[in-house]
Amino acid sequence: MAAEQRKSREIVEAGLARRRRREKLFRATGLVATAVGVIFLGVFFATLIVQGSSAFVQTFIELDVEMSEDFLAPDGELDLQYADFDGLVRNALRAEFPDVSGRSERRELYRLVSVGAGYQLREMLQADPSLVGSTVTVSVPAASTVDMLVKGNIDATIDESLRPISDAQVAWVESLQESGRLATRFNRALFTNGDSREPELAGIKGALMGSFYMLVVTVALAFPIGVAAAIYLEEFAPKSRWSDLIEVNINNLAAVPSIVFGLLGLAVFINWMALPRSAPLVGGLVLSLLTLPVIIIASRAAIQSVPPSIREAALGLGASRMQVVFHHVLPLALPGMLTGTIIGMSRALGESAPLLMIGMVAFIVDVPGGFTDPATALPVQVYLWADSPERAFAERTSAAIIVLLGFLLIMNLAAVIIRKRMERKW
Amino acid sequence: MQNMTLILLLAAMAAVAFYMGRRRSLALVGGPAQGSRLHSLPGYYGYFTLIWCLLPALGIFLLWVMIEPKVIVALIVESLPDASSTMSAGELNLLVNNIQNLAAGDAISGDMDAVMRDAADRYNEYVAASRKMLATLTLGIAGVGGAIALRRIRPEFRARNRVEQIVLYLLIAASSIAILTTLGIVLSVLFEAIRFFREVPLTEFLFGLNWSPQMAIRADQVGSSGSFGAVPLFAGTLLITTIAMVVAVPVGLMTAIYLAEYSSGRVRAIAKPLLEILAGIPTVVYGFFAALTVAPWVRTAGESVGLEVASESALAAGLVMGIMIIPLVSSLSDDAIHAVPSAMRDGALGLGSTRSETMVRVILPAALPGIVGGILLAVSRAIGETMIVVMAAGLAANLTANPFEAVTTVTVQIVTLLVGDQEFDSAKTLAAFALGLMLFVVTLCLNVIGLTFVRKYREQYE
Numbered sequence: 092m093a094a095e096q097r098k099s100r101e102i103v104e105a106g107l108a109r110r111r112r113r114e115k116l117f118r119a120t121g122l123v124a125t126a127v128g129v130i131f132l133g134v135f136f137a138t139l140i141v142q143g144s145s146a147f148v149q150t151f152i153e154l155d156v157e158m159s160e161d162f163l164a165p166d167g168e169l170d171l172q173y174a175d176f177d178g179l180v181r182n183a184l185r186a187e188f189p190d191v192s193g194r195s196e197r198r199e200l201y202r203l204v205s206v207g208a209g210y211q212l213r214e215m216l217q218a219d220p221s222l223v224g225s226t227v228t229v230s231v232p233a234a235s236t237v238d239m240l241v242k243g244n245i246d247a248t249i250d251e252s253l254r255p256i257s258d259a260q261v262a263w264v265e266s267l268q269e270s271g272r273l274a275t276r277f278n279r280a281l282f283t284n285g286d287s288r289e290p291e292l293a294g295i296k297g298a299l300m301g302s303f304y305m306l307v308v309t310v311a312l313a314f315p316i317g318v319a320a321a322i323y324l325e326e327f328a329p330k331s332r333w334s335d336l337i338e339v340n341i342n343n344l345a346a347v348p349s350i351v352f353g354l355l356g357l358a359v360f361i362n363w364m365a366l367p368r369s370a371p372l373v374g375g376l377v378l379s380l381l382t383l384p385v386i387i388i389a390s391r392a393a394i395q396s397v398p399p400s401i402r403e404a405a406l407g408l409g410a411s412r413m414q415v416v417f418h419h420v421l422p423l424a425l426p427g428m429l430t431g432t433i434i435g436m437s438r439a440l441g442e443s444a445p446l447l448m449i450g451m452v453a454f455i456v457d458v459p460g461g462f463t464d465p466a467t468a469l470p471v472q473v474y475l476w477a478d479s480p481e482r483a484f485a486e487r488t489s490a491a492i493i494v495l496l497g498f499l500l501i502m503n504l505a506a507v508i509i510r511k512r513m514e515r516k517w
Numbered sequence: 518m519q520n521m522t523l524i525l526l527l528a529a530m531a532a533v534a535f536y537m538g539r540r541r542s543l544a545l546v547g548g549p550a551q552g553s554r555l556h557s558l559p560g561y562y563g564y565f566t567l568i569w570c571l572l573p574a575l576g577i578f579l580l581w582v583m584i585e586p587k588v589i590v591a592l593i594v595e596s597l598p599d600a601s602s603t604m605s606a607g608e609l610n611l612l613v614n615n616i617q618n619l620a621a622g623d624a625i626s627g628d629m630d631a632v633m634r635d636a637a638d639r640y641n642e643y644v645a646a647s648r649k650m651l652a653t654l655t656l657g658i659a660g661v662g663g664a665i666a667l668r669r670i671r672p673e674f675r676a677r678n679r680v681e682q683i684v685l686y687l688l689i690a691a692s693s694i695a696i697l698t699t700l701g702i703v704l705s706v707l708f709e710a711i712r713f714f715r716e717v718p719l720t721e722f723l724f725g726l727n728w729s730p731q732m733a734i735r736a737d738q739v740g741s742s743g744s745f746g747a748v749p750l751f752a753g754t755l756l757i758t759t760i761a762m763v764v765a766v767p768v769g770l771m772t773a774i775y776l777a778e779y780s781s782g783r784v785r786a787i788a789k790p791l792l793e794i795l796a797g798i799p800t801v802v803y804g805f806f807a808a809l810t811v812a813p814w815v816r817t818a819g820e821s822v823g824l825e826v827a828s829e830s831a832l833a834a835g836l837v838m839g840i841m842i843i844p845l846v847s848s849l850s851d852d853a854i855h856a857v858p859s860a861m862r863d864g865a866l867g868l869g870s871t872r873s874e875t876m877v878r879v880i881l882p883a884a885l886p887g888i889v890g891g892i893l894l895a896v897s898r899a900i901g902e903t904m905i906v907v908m909a910a911g912l913a914a915n916l917t918a919n920p921f922e923a924v925t926t927v928t929v930q931i932v933t934l935l936v937g938d939q940e941f942d943s944a945k946t947l948a949a950f951a952l953g954l955m956l957f958v959v960t961l962c963l964n965v966i967g968l969t970f971v972r973k974y975r976e977q978y979e
C-alpha cells in the first residue's frame with residue numbers, strides 16, 4: 092500500500108516539470124493571441140493617422156492676379172460665365188516667372204496650379220464685382236502633384252521619368268517656397284466640396300450629406316418599427332408557431348450577408364417599385380431593413396430587463412395592458428432601446444456593400460440636397476477613392492476614413508453615455 | 518417639395534382632429550368636471566378621431582405615390598401616335614426616359630421633335646393634375662374620416678378599447694416586417710435566379726469549371742457566349758474563407774481562453790473594449806487596409822523568400838478577413854466558456870490538474886457545441902463578406918488552391934456584375950442573382966445550424 096502510494100507520487104512528480112512547461116506555453120500562446128488583435132489595431136490606427144493626417148492641410152500658392160478689365164471683358168461687357176479666368180491665373184504665373192519661355196515649358200508652369208483656381212477667381216468676382224481693374228493677391232490651391240511634393244510624398248531625388256513632377260516644376264516650387272509664396276493651410280475644401288476628379292478639389296461633403304439623408308430615413312423607419320415589433324413580441328405575442336417563426340427569422344436576418352439586402356433593394360425598390368437609383372431614400376430603406384433585426388433584438392433585451400413588479404403594480408391599479416406598456420414599460424426600457432438604435436445606426440453608417448447594389452457608387456460632384464437626389468455615402472466614397480490611382484487620393488481616403496471612424500466613435504460614445512446615465516439597475 | 522407640404526398639412530389636420538375629439542367628448546358630458554361619466558379618458562376620444570383622420574388618408578397617399586408614375590407613363594405611351602405598336606421595349610423605355618428628362622428640363626439624348634415636346638408638355642400637365650387630385654383626395658378623406666369619428670363619439674363609446682385594438686394591429690404589422698423582409702429576399706432572388714436557370718442549365722452553373730460572364734454585343738464577336746460555371750468562384754470563396762478561419766479560430770479562441778482564465782482584471786478591462794473596436798470598424802476600411810498595406814507587404818515578403826505572389830493574392834484578403842472575424846470568434850467562445858458550470862472547473866482544479874489541463878480536457882470539451890456554433894456563424898460571416906474581397910481580391914476566376922495567386926469570390930462577382938449600367942434581363946445580371954441565391958442558401962444553413970448549436974447548448978447548462 093505504502094509502496095504503491097509512493098509510486099504514484101513518483102509518477103506525478105516525474106511529470107510535473109513537463110506539465111508546468113506546458114502550462115507556461117499555453118499561457119504564453121494566449122497572451123500572444125490577445126496581443127495579435129491589439130497590435131493589429133495599433134498598427135492600423137498608426138498607418139491611418141500617418142497616411143491621413145497630411146490630407147487635412149493643403150498647399151496653396153500665392154499669386155498677384157491682375158483682374159484687368161481689358162482681358163476679362165474684351166468686348167467691354169463682363170460676362171462671368173464665359174470670361175477667361177484660367178487666363179488670368181496663367182498671366183499671374185507668367186508674371187511670377189518672367190523668364191519662362193516656350194510653349195511646353197509654359198504649359199508645365201501652368202500645371203503648378205489647380206484647375207480650381209479659375210473657379211475661385213470667378214467666385215471672388217461674383218461676390219465683389221468692384222475688384223475688376225485692380226490687382227489682388229490670392230492664394231489658390233496648388234496642383235496635387237505640387238501638394239504631394241511639398242508634403243514629402245514624392246521623392247524629388249529619384250529619376251525625373253519615375254515621378255509625376257518634372258525637374259523644372261520642382262525648381263519653381265523651390266523658388267516659390269523661398270520667396271514665401273507657398274503656404275500649407277487647413278484643407279477646407281475637404282469638408283466643403285463634393286467629389287472631384289482632381290484630388291486637390293475633392294471633398295467629402297457630398298458623401299457626408301448622402302450618409303446623413305440615408306441615416307435620417309433609416310432612423311425614421313427602423314426605430315419606430317423595431318420598437319413596435321419588440322413590444323409586440325415581448326408583451327403581446329401569444330406563444331405560438333407564428334411568434335416562434337418570427338423570432339427565428341429575426342435572429343437569422345441579423346446574420347444574413349449585407350450584400351443580399353442589396354440584391355433585395357435592387358429587385359424590389361428599384362426594379363419593381365421604380366424608385367430612383369442612387370437615391371438616399373432607397374439606401375435608407377435598405378439600411379433600415381438591415382438594422383431592424385439589431386434594433387429589435389436590443390429593444391427586446393431592454394424590455395426584458397424591466398422587472399415584472401412594475402407591470403403588476405400598474406395592472407393592479409387598473410391600467411390596461413396597453414397602458415402598462417406605453418406608460419410604464421416603454422419609458423423604463425427606452426434608454427436600452429436608444430442604445431441599441433445608436434449601435435444599429437453606427438452599423439448602418441459603416442455599411443457599403445448593399446449600397447453598391449443600388450447604384451450609390453456613381454461619381455457625383457453635386458452635394459445632394461434631398462432624399463431623391465443622386466448621392467453616395469461616406470464608406471462608398473472611401474471605396475471609390477481607394478480605387479483611384481493618384482497618390483493624393485490615397486491620402487484623402489485615409490482622411491475620409493478618419494472622419495468616418497470619428498463619427499462612429501462619437502455614436503458609440505453616445506451609446507455608452509446613454510447606457511451609463513439613464514439605465515436603472517433593479 | 519409638394520408632398521412634404523401635403524404631409525405637414527395632414528399632420529396639422531391630425532392635431533386638430535385630436536383636439537376636437539377630446540373637446541367633443543368632454544362637451545357631451547358637460548365639461549372636465551364631469552369627465553368620469555365618459556367610458557374612457559378624454560384623450561382616447563381624441564386619439565380615436567386622430568386615427569380615423571390620419572390612417573385612411575395616409576394609406577391613399579402612399580398608394581397614389583406608388584402607382585402615379587406608372588399610370589402617367591402608360592397614359593403618355595398610349596397618346597404617342599405610333600410608339601407602342603412599332604417600338605421594342607428598350608426603345609420605348611429610352612423614349613419615355615427622354616420625355617421625362619425633357620419634362621424636367623434636363624438635357625436629353627438623341628434628337629427632339631415636336632411629338633416629344635408635346636408629350637413632355639402633356640407629361641408635366643398630368644403630373645400637375647395628379648398632384649392636385651392627390652391633395653384634394655387625401656385632405657378630403659382626412660376631413661371625412663375625422664368627421665365620421667367625431668359623430669360616433671358618445672359618453673358610453675368604448676374609445677380606449679378601439680384605439681388599443683388598432684395599436685395592437687399596428688404592432689403586429691411592425692413585427693411581421695421581419696417576415697416580409699425574408700420573404701422579399703427569397704422571392705426577389707429566387708425569381709431572377711429561375712430566369713437565369715432558364716438560359717443556363719443548373720448543372721453547368723453548379724459544376725462548370727469556366728466562369729467568364731461576358732455576353733456578346735455583336736453576334737460574331739470572339740468569345741460571344743459567356744460561360745457560367747461557378748466552381749472557380751466557390752473554390753475562391755472557400756480558399757479565402759479557409760485562410761480567414763485559420764487566422765481567426767486559433768487566435769480568437771486563445772484570446773477568449775486567456776481573457777477568461779489568465780488575464781488580470783485590468784488587462785481584461787483594456788483588451789475587451791479594444792477588441793470590440795476591432796469589431797466595429799467598417800469593412801470598407803479593412804478592405805482599404807488589405808489592398809493598400811497588407812497586399813504589398815505580403816508581396817514583398819513573399820518575393821524576399823523567392824515566391825511569386827500576385828498583387829491581389831488570396832492570402833492578403835484572407836489574413837485581413839481573419840483579423841476582422843477574431844472579435845466574433847472570441848466573443849462567442851467567451852460566452853460558451855463562461856456558460857460551463859464552475860463546479861466542473863473547480864472539480865478539475867481540485868483533482869490537481871493545471872489550468873491548461875482543466876481548460877483543454879474539461880472546459881473546452883464541455884463548451885465545444887457552443888464554440889462550434891460560433892465558428893459556423895463566423896464562417897457564414899466570412900463567406901458573405903464583400904468589401905474586403907472586392908477591394909483586395911482579384912476579378913479573374915482562377916481555379917487554384919495556391920494562396921499566393923489571385924482568386925475571385927461569389928460576392929466579388931455579384932458586385933462586378935451589378936455595378937454600372939446594365940440591362941436587367943441579360944444572363945450576365947441574372948447570374949448575380951443566381952450567385953446571390955447560392956450565397957443566401959449557404960449562409961442561411963450555416964446560420965440556422967450555428968444558432969441552434971449555440972442556443973441548445975446554452976439551455977443545456979441553464
